[in-house]
Amino acid sequence: MNIDSIQNGVVLDHIQAGKSMDIYKYLHLNLLDCSVAIIKNVRSGRMGKKDIIKIDSPMEVDLDVLGYIDSNITVNVIRDGVRVAKKHLELPARLTNIIHCKNPRCITAEEPQLDAIFLLSDREKHVYRCAYCDAEKKRKF
Template identity: 35%
Template sequence: MAIDRELRVQKIKEGIVIDHLRAGTALKILEMLGITGKEGYIITVAMNVPSQKLGTKDIIKIEGRYLSPSEVSKIALIAPKVTLNVIKDYQVVRKERLILPEEIVGIIKCSNPTCITNHEPQVQSKFLVLSREPLKIKCKYCETIMNQEEVFRRLS
């Protein structure tokens, strides 16, 4: 299995491999990254691949595209066990296990329409992570609690 994954990773010349995505989340991640397939990147999506860690997993490989820090944070919100590989010249130059921080600032909107963060543009949203799996976050301003599904909906 490990060798198999190594081979897949090395097929990319420059770009990223997002590995250990929970099965069924790959398309959501692409949508969230604003990737439709029309940008010209070479993209490989593998879904429901057998995985020792997760049972089954999804993998996304994107050639010629890297991720911004806020994109990385969003992925950590959807996929808590994800591994991000950065590839340069066929080599993995960085392998990062994404970890959701205790506090999430500014990357997702509160689901409460009357929350101050939805009315005052200068007030950044702030959530406390109550639980990672299943995901549960609480708005620091209005105490609204959002679960994985609501977070999903608000990220795209």
């Protein structure tokens, strides 16, 4: 398989195998007017298997979304064919409009224009709580 290198863009590496399509959806990569390569199940010495996404256009990537999906992802920024930055992620302390409250009594159910805000309550178990009603939301990934 031959996947060309990119000159200007972003490479998302060390994605847990099988999670690249979730990232594609959450980052709305389908709306981009550039090449996006999704490489699944690549052999990795450290991870066994991993996914990689190459985006052939400079763009700002939502690090909170990526950190929520998989905090082991590395974000490589490529300029003129050279990596100029490498970002390591963490589980975000606060999520805004990434996940939504399932509590029908939550104010966000009655006032949909309000931002859906979740705060990290348990880093080990990946548990978030709604800032309005304290409903619990566990990361499914």
